[in-house]
Amino acid sequence: DAGVTQSPTHLIKTRGQQVTLRCSPKSGHDTVSWYQQALGQGPQFIFQYYEEEERQRGNFPDRFSGHQFPNYSSELNVNALLLGDSALYLCASSLGLAGGGETQYFGPGTRLLVL
């Protein structure tokens, strides 16, 4: 039973560039959430995708956008990269919209460094 997978594991970009991160959810899961974790901090919620739509969004600018595909995998896109976007980006998957509270399973993350 495959867990949550993310690619790439590491990425180095320069300011102003654009980046795309990818996530495949745990088998049987249909909801994907993205989090940003700066060094020494707890993860911060970016947005959540279900049925190929963005359902909830955290306090992140429009430079952060996403997409969910019919097979439930997801992409996170960040445009016009800033130095402050350097962080570990985590993807989490769950089943349904977690109205009653469902466990979220996290992938290993993509470490992005912006120079």
Add this chain to the structure above:
Amino acid sequence: SQQGEEDPQALSIQEGENATMNCSYKTSINNLQWYRQNSGRGLVHLILIRSNEREKHSGRLRVTLDTSKKSSSLLITASRAADTASYFCATDSLSRIYNQGGKLIFGQGTELSVKP
């Protein structure tokens, strides 16, 4: 914004001792979850406790939830060197707009060091 506040920020103990970490939060919740993170990698889910539960056990882990005080604690008994990691609490509340959960709000974590 961070909802959960973990206490202490860092904890150092000897193998075999118990470790207790506390978490406080601000708003009403659906559930509270505890995660472990090793060396800045992915988060490993430890336990989920719902708002109508007061205590939950899983192996050497014991979690309590006091919704009146908006606080939770994680107890790791008979700690091992392999328990060395950062521990985070995360709260899940229902979205007012979509009447759904899934937006986890994390605290800053407790860094646990277990010395052999």
